[in-house]
Amino acid sequence: MSRVLEVRDVAKSFGGVHAVRGVSFEVNEGEILGLIGPNGSGKSTLFNCILGQLTPSRGDVLVDGRSVAGLRPSELNRLGVSRTFQLLQVFPQLTVRENLILAGQEHVGSRLTRLFGARDSGLSGAADRMIDFFRLGHLAGEKAGGLSYGQQKLLDCAMAFMAGPRLVLLDEPAGGVNLTMLGNLKERLQAINKETGATFIVIEHNMEFVMSLCTRILVLAEGQIIAEGPPDVVRKDPKVIEAYLGH
Amino acid sequence: MFDFLQLVIAGLATGAIYALAAIGFTLLWQTSQTINFAQGEFVVLPAFITLIFMNGAGLPFWMAALLAIAVSMVILGFVFKSVIVDPLIQHGALPLVISTIALSLFLKDGIKEFYSAEAQPFPSLLPDTLVSILGVKVSIAQIGTFCIAFATIFALNWFLSSTRTGRQMQASAQNPTVARILGVNVERMILYTFLINAALAAVAALLIAPSQFAKFSHGEHLGLAAFVAAIVGGFNQVRGAIVGGLIVGVIDNLAATYVSSVYRQAVPLALLVLIILFRPQGILGRKEERAV
Amino acid sequence: MNLASLKVPLFLLAAILLVLAPIDLTGIGLPWPGLKRYGTFILSLWLVTSIAAMGVNLIVGYAGQETLAQAAFLGIGAYTTALMTKVGVPFAVAFAASGILAFAVGWVLGFPALRVQKHYLAFVTLAFSVFVWLVIRNEEWLTGGVSGIQDVPRPSVFGLSMKSAANFYWFTLAITGALTAAMWWLLRSPWGRAFTALRENAVRAESLGIDVRGYKLLAFAIGSAYGGLAGSLYAPLVEFIDPAPFALGPSLLYLLMVVVGGAGSFVGPFIGAIVAVLMPLWLETGVSQIANPMLKHLFSYLLVYAFLVMVMMAFCPSGIAGLVERLITPKRRPHSDDKGPTLGTARASASQTGTKP
Numbered sequence: 102m103s104r105v106l107e108v109r110d111v112a113k114s115f116g117g118v119h120a121v122r123g124v125s126f127e128v129n130e131g132e133i134l135g136l137i138g139p140n141g142s143g144k145s146t147l148f149n150c151i152l153g154q155l156t157p158s159r160g161d162v163l164v165d166g167r168s169v170a171g172l173r174p175s176e177l178n179r180l181g182v183s184r185t186f187q188l189l190q191v192f193p194q195l196t197v198r199e200n201l202i203l204a205g206q207e208h209v210g211s212r213l214t215r216l217f218g219a220r221d222s223g224l225s226g227a228a229d230r231m232i233d234f235f236r237l238g239h240l241a242g243e244k245a246g247g248l249s250y251g252q253q254k255l256l257d258c259a260m261a262f263m264a265g266p267r268l269v270l271l272d273e274p275a276g277g278v279n280l281t282m283l284g285n286l287k288e289r290l291q292a293i294n295k296e297t298g299a300t301f302i303v304i305e306h307n308m309e310f311v312m313s314l315c316t317r318i319l320v321l322a323e324g325q326i327i328a329e330g331p332p333d334v335v336r337k338d339p340k341v342i343e344a345y346l347g348h
Numbered sequence: 349m350f351d352f353l354q355l356v357i358a359g360l361a362t363g364a365i366y367a368l369a370a371i372g373f374t375l376l377w378q379t380s381q382t383i384n385f386a387q388g389e390f391v392v393l394p395a396f397i398t399l400i401f402m403n404g405a406g407l408p409f410w411m412a413a414l415l416a417i418a419v420s421m422v423i424l425g426f427v428f429k430s431v432i433v434d435p436l437i438q439h440g441a442l443p444l445v446i447s448t449i450a451l452s453l454f455l456k457d458g459i460k461e462f463y464s465a466e467a468q469p470f471p472s473l474l475p476d477t478l479v480s481i482l483g484v485k486v487s488i489a490q491i492g493t494f495c496i497a498f499a500t501i502f503a504l505n506w507f508l509s510s511t512r513t514g515r516q517m518q519a520s521a522q523n524p525t526v527a528r529i530l531g532v533n534v535e536r537m538i539l540y541t542f543l544i545n546a547a548l549a550a551v552a553a554l555l556i557a558p559s560q561f562a563k564f565s566h567g568e569h570l571g572l573a574a575f576v577a578a579i580v581g582g583f584n585q586v587r588g589a590i591v592g593g594l595i596v597g598v599i600d601n602l603a604a605t606y607v608s609s610v611y612r613q614a615v616p617l618a619l620l621v622l623i624i625l626f627r628p629q630g631i632l633g634r635k636e637e638r639a640v
Numbered sequence: 641m642n643l644a645s646l647k648v649p650l651f652l653l654a655a656i657l658l659v660l661a662p663i664d665l666t667g668i669g670l671p672w673p674g675l676k677r678y679g680t681f682i683l684s685l686w687l688v689t690s691i692a693a694m695g696v697n698l699i700v701g702y703a704g705q706e707t708l709a710q711a712a713f714l715g716i717g718a719y720t721t722a723l724m725t726k727v728g729v730p731f732a733v734a735f736a737a738s739g740i741l742a743f744a745v746g747w748v749l750g751f752p753a754l755r756v757q758k759h760y761l762a763f764v765t766l767a768f769s770v771f772v773w774l775v776i777r778n779e780e781w782l783t784g785g786v787s788g789i790q791d792v793p794r795p796s797v798f799g800l801s802m803k804s805a806a807n808f809y810w811f812t813l814a815i816t817g818a819l820t821a822a823m824w825w826l827l828r829s830p831w832g833r834a835f836t837a838l839r840e841n842a843v844r845a846e847s848l849g850i851d852v853r854g855y856k857l858l859a860f861a862i863g864s865a866y867g868g869l870a871g872s873l874y875a876p877l878v879e880f881i882d883p884a885p886f887a888l889g890p891s892l893l894y895l896l897m898v899v900v901g902g903a904g905s906f907v908g909p910f911i912g913a914i915v916a917v918l919m920p921l922w923l924e925t926g927v928s929q930i931a932n933p934m935l936k937h938l939f940s941y942l943l944v945y946a947f948l949v950m951v952m953m954a955f956c957p958s959g960i961a962g963l964v965e966r967l968i969t970p971k972r973r974p975h976s977d978d979k980g981p982t983l984g985t986a987r988a989s990a991s992q993t994g995t996k997p
Contacts, residue, residue: 449895624756
C-alpha cells in the first residue's frame with residue numbers, strides 16, 4: 102500500500118497564537134482518515150496548511166513522496182488533491198452540470214484547447230455520470246443557487262470528485278445536512294472510495310457519521326495529536342474523552 | 349548638498365500633508381472596508397468651501413477655515429457615509445468602489461462648473477519668508493505646514509490611544525464582532541472615523557492650497573499620492589500611512605528637481621510598482637496570507 | 641414574454657438596421673432618409689466606444705476586477721495606429737499591432753498587481769492612466785504633444801477607400817461585429833466559465849484547479865487589448881488625435897458606462913456606450929434652451945453622469961440591462977430567479993451560502 106500523504110512536523114502560528122504545534126502523520130492509499138477534535142484544536146488550520154491555502158511556519162507536506170510546499174492550491178489540485186470547504190461553496194449562477202464541468206475543465210487539455218476547443222471540454226458525459234452517481238439527475242440543468250442546502254452539499258462533494266482525485270479532503274461534509282441526506286452522503290462516499298480507490302481525509306463534528314465512515318481516526322487537541330487509531334479504540338481513549346469534556 | 353536638504357525639507361512638508369490624507373484613507377479602510385477613490389477630491393473641496401466663506405460671506409480667513417473644516421465634516425463625513433457608503437456596503441466592495449469613483453468625478457466637475465476652472469490663489473497663515481538654519485534655507489510656511497500637520501497627527505494619535513472613544517474605535521476596527529460583544533457602539537465608531545477622515549482631509553486641503561493653489565483637477569494627483577502613501581506604508585496601518593506620506597512627499601520633490609518636472613506626477617506610479625514588486629505588504633506592513 | 645427565445649431575432653434585426661442606417665430608403669418607399677455625415681459619425685463613435693466598453697465589461701463584469709485605464713489603452717492603440725499608418729504601414733498591420741501592444745502592456749501591468757491584494761489593480765491602473773497621459777503630452781517628438789497628430793489616414797480595403805463617412809462606418813461595423821463574435825465565443829468557452837467562477841468565488845475556483853491569478857491576468861490583458869483595438873479605429877475615425885480623450889477622466893467614464901449599461905451582461909457595454917455617446921449631445925441641445933446660467937451648469941455632462949451612476953449603484957447595481965430584464969421577465973419561483981449576474985454577486989452569494997440553515 103503506497104503512502105499518499107505524509108505530514109512532517111507541521112506547525113502554524115498566527116502572531117503569538119500557536120494553532121498547530123508540530124503535527125506528523127501519514128495516510129495510505131484508499132484509507133478514509135477522520136480528523137476530529139474540539140473547536141479551536143487546529144483542524145482547519147492543519148487542513149489549510151496541507152492544501153497550500155496557508156503557508157506552514159514549519160514542517161513539510163508530501164503528496165506521493167513529493168514536497169508540495171509553496172504550491173498554490175490550484176497547482177496542488179492539478180496534482181490530484183481536491184477538497185470541499187466547511188462552508189458550502191458552489192457557484193450559484195452556474196447550472197449543476199456547469200459546476201461539475203468547471204471542476205474538471207482544468208484537468209483536461211491545455212489553455213488553448215480550453216479557448217478554441219469544445220465548450221464543455223468534452224466533460225458533459227462525465228459530469229452527467231457524476232450527477233447520476235450523486236442522485237442529482239433531475240437537477241442537471243438547474244442553477245446551483247436554486248438547489249436545497251442538502252443538494253448543494255452533494256454537488257459540492259461531487260465537484261471534489263469530478264477530476265478523479267487521488268486524495269480528497271472533506272471539511273465537515275455532514276454539517277447542516279439532514280438525516281436522510283446524511284445516510285445518502287455517507288453511502289455515496291464509501292461507494293466512491295471503493296470504486297476509485299481514492300483516499301479521504303474527513304474533518305467532522307458529527308461523531309456517529311465520522312466513526313461509521315472512517316477506517317482510522319486522528320484526534321487533535323490544542324494543535325497536537327493526542328490519539329490515533331481505529332474508531333473503536335479512539336472512542337474509548339480517556340485522553341480523547343477528557344479533551345472533549347474539558348472544553 | 350544644501351540644495352538637496354532644502355528639497356528634502358520641502359518634501360517633508362508636502363509629505364506631512366499627504367500623510368494626513370493617507371491616514372484618513374487608511375482609517376476608512378480599517379473600520380468599514382471603504383476604499384475611497386474620491387479621497388483626492390476630499391482634499392480639494394474644503395479649500396473651495398473656505399474660499400466661498402471668504403469671498404461670498406466676507407469672513408476672515410481663520411474663521412472661514414474653521415467653518416470649512418466643520419462643513420467638510422458634515423458633507424464629506426456624515427453625508428458621504430449615510431448617502432453613499434451605507435446603502436452600498438452590503439452589496440460588496442465593487443459597487444462602492446464605483447460609486448466613490450463617480451463621486452470623485454461629481455465633486456471635480458461640480459467645482460469646475462460652479463466655482464471656476466482656473467487655479468485659485470489661496471491665502472496662507474504663514475509668510476513665505478526664508479530663514480536659514482545651519483545654512484539650509486527653509487521657508488517659515490514650510491516649517492509651519494509640517495508642524496501643523498504633525499500636531500494634527502499627534503492629536504489624532506493621542507485621541508486614538510488615550511481616550512475611551514479612541515480605544516473603542518480601534519477595537520471596532522480590529523474586531524467589530526468582539527467590540528460589539530464588549531458593548532461598543534460600533535456603528536457610532538464608524539461614523540467617527542468618517543468624521544475624522546473628513547477633518548483630516550480638510551486640514552490637508554487648507555495646508556496644501558497656499559503653495560499649489562486651489563484647482564478642481566488637483567484631486568487626481570493628491571488622491572494618487574494618498575493611495576500610494578497608504579500602500580507604501582502598509583495599507584492597513586496608521587503609522588505606515590505617516591511614513592508613506594513622508595516618503596512620497598520627499599521623493600516627489602526630489603524627482604521634480606533632479607529627474608524631470610513634467611514627469612513629477614509619474615513618481616507615485618514608479619513607487620507603487622516598486623513596492624508591489626519588492627515589498628507588497630508595505631514598509632511597515634506585516635506579511636499577510638495569500639489573497640487566494 | 642420569453643427574452644431568451646427573442647435574443648436571436650432581436651440581434652438579427654439590430655444588425656440589419658445598423659447596416660441600413662446610413663442609406664436613404666425613401667426610394668423604396670420607406671420613411672428613412674438615411675443618416676447624414678454627422679449622424680453616421682456618431683454611430684461610428686458609438687461602435688468604437690462599445691468595443692472599448694466590451695473590454696471593460698470582460699474585466700469588471702465577468703472577471704470582477706477593476707480597471708481605471710481603458711482610455712489609456714485606447715490612447716496606446718490610437719497613437720500606434722496613427723504613427724504607423726502615417727508612414728505608410730497598412731491599417732491591418734497597425735490594427736493588429738495596436739491590439740498586441742495593448743495586450744502586452746496589460747499583461748506587464750497586471751502581472752505584479754494581481755499578485756497582491758484585491759484593489760491593487762485599480763491603483764496601478766489609476767497611476768498608469770496618469771503616466772500614459774503624461775507621455776502622450778510630453779513626448780512631442782513622438783506624439784506631437786498637445787497639438788497632437790493630424791490627418792490620420794483612413795484605410796482602404798481591397799482598393800476601396802474608406803474615406804467617406806458611410807464607408808468607414810460599415811468598416812467599423814464589420815470589425816465591431818467580428819470582435820463581438822470573438823467576445824461571445826470567449827465568454828462561452830471554458831475560459832468564460834473560469835472568469836465567472838473567479839468572480840463569484842475565487843477561493844473555491846482556485847481549489848478546483850483554476851489558476852485564478854492567470855485567468856485574472858488574461859481577462860485584464862484581453863480587455864485591455866479591446867481598448868487598444870478600439871483606439872486603433874478611433875484614430876482614423878476622428879482623423880486627429882490629441883492627449884485629452886486618453887486622460888484619467890475618460891478612463892473613469894469607460895468604467896462607469898459599463899456599470900450604467902450593465903456589468904456582466906453581454907449587451908450592457910453597448911447600452912452604456914449609447915448613453916455615454918448620446919448624453920452629451922442631448923444635454924447640449926437641452927441646455928441651449930435654458931436661459932439661467934446656473935441651471936446650465938447643473939446639466940454639465942459629467943455632473944449628470946456621475947450622479948446617475950451613484951443613484952444607479954444604490955438602486956440598481958445590475959445597470960440598465962439588468963433593469964430591462966427585471967421589468968420584462970415575469971416573476972417565477974424565487975429559487976430559479978435567473979437575474980443577470982450583478983456586481984454584488986460575490987458578496988451576496990457568499991452570504992447566501994455562508995450560513996448554515
